[in-house]
Amino acid sequence: MVDSVKVAGIQMEPKILEKELNLERCLDFIQTAARQGAKLLVFPECALTGYCFSSLDEGLSVAEAIPGPSTEAIASVCRELEVYVVMGLLEKSGNKCYNALAFVGPEGLIGSYRKIHLPYLGIDRFATPGNRPFRVYDTPVGRVGLNICFDVRFPESSRVMALQGAEVIALPTNWPKGAESAPRFIVHTRAYENRVNYIAVDRVGVERGFRFIGQSKIVDYNGRTLAEADVSREEIIYADLDLKATREKRVVIIPGEFELPLFEGRRPEFYGLICERGESVEC
Template sequence: MEISQALHHAGAFPDTIVASIQMEPRVGDSAGNLSRSLQMIEEAAAAGAALVVLPELANSGYVFHSRDEAFALAEPLPGGACASGWIEAARRLGIHIVAGIAERDGNRLYNSALVAGPDGYLGSYRKLHLWGDEHLFFESGNLGLPIFDTRIGRLAVAICYDGWFPEVYRLLAMQGADIVCMPTNWVPMPGQAQQQTAMANVLAMAGAHSNGVNIVCADRVGTERGQAFIGRSLIVSAEGWPLAGPASASEEEILYARINLRQSRHARHLNAFNHVLRDRRDDLYDPMLGTGWPLPRH
């Protein structure tokens, strides 16, 4: 979609231009991945984007042969080479960047996302819900679900499989998140016909609608060591409708959309009677998802 078309469909009272960068990181080529991502970040900034989201593990690639390889490709935050490059770009361009990154913290590895802005490093998020072989390399996230207060609104992060858990979006919405940034490496889902809407897209739209949050999904493309990725990056409004995308299943591209915080926050009012957060039955379950009675875990 042309930028002008994307912005037109997003509404008549624009506020913030956001960009989802769909690219193809190369496993083991951190320097090349940084260079390519910076090229696309520059392009997005030149088009007016104030927020740019990169895919999951954009520094390292995804399919590791061993923990030793994953460890060698990971880097500390915020001082690693790719992290420093993205933080410098955010300062120089006066934008916000959310980038998926393989993080090394001592002897532990995390599937993380760096958050940077015009004033530098804002913090990080560590993926809570690991997928498949990620369990062989990474620890589950231990930073919870932080909110980053910025001049463009309250930003939050979820990574890929986190989006399969409605609790993630609900807890972020309860903390006042305006925009959920989702670096992702979506893979084909079992049983899904080729022409069907991607399950990941359906879940993002449902999560946005049910919680009144905008979601910026940045996926990768390509096949890495036999693992295919589906592309189809997407930017979803707080009403649950696509603002831009789905992107191509195979090509690098940048999606753009406008997000207006006033309209977004109003989207939680479905009509004169219903509000997606206010209508929760907190006489049956507490506001932060506790049940009040023990549940078995099997």
């Protein structure tokens, strides 16, 4: 069990439909971040493919299986450099397209995640919603959970992973103009309420009329910003994360006088409505 880890968030501008070029650039970014001592590297949502697709067929044209050629190329670099990478890409399964993440390390593919909560935007208009539960991966760089972009608007996703012992949640994202509250408030809230570190990595640039707002950030378990990227520039941000502190879910300010039982104080018997489907529930 590791108590701390140096992480990197790679804020970049993917080129839509240019998967080979994007992969080549991602491999270069991995080399750069590894030279700075980072062990866990997070890329944006759809980093290998771009996001603003106009049809399912167009998305499927650059989607691939997981594991597949791209994850194999990433795994080769991970073995060479002894690093772990969370990469955004489109996954093809039969005639379905998933907005997905691949979690890759020196040992190869560790796991993958299919975006569960889909907005009506870009490839998510045509993608199939994820069909696998949220899970946490126990690795030499910590216990890592995976979310994608719009997932962060649903607090249940972060809480489920925190209850599984997540120490870090990776959030590859494509925040367009209009989503400024996500980096400003929501990421901090999810980190603070779950006492978990967050690596939220956005893209930059304009793609088919949509401008993306950057502002990738690394936030600690107290909701404090450790590193933040520019609104329009490609860059890599770094931070050292305290993993040990995330395991202490009872926050003691004054022993015996002022203590916050964040998880043991939960009352799930009163939270049943959260699990009800529908736009609203009458009480």
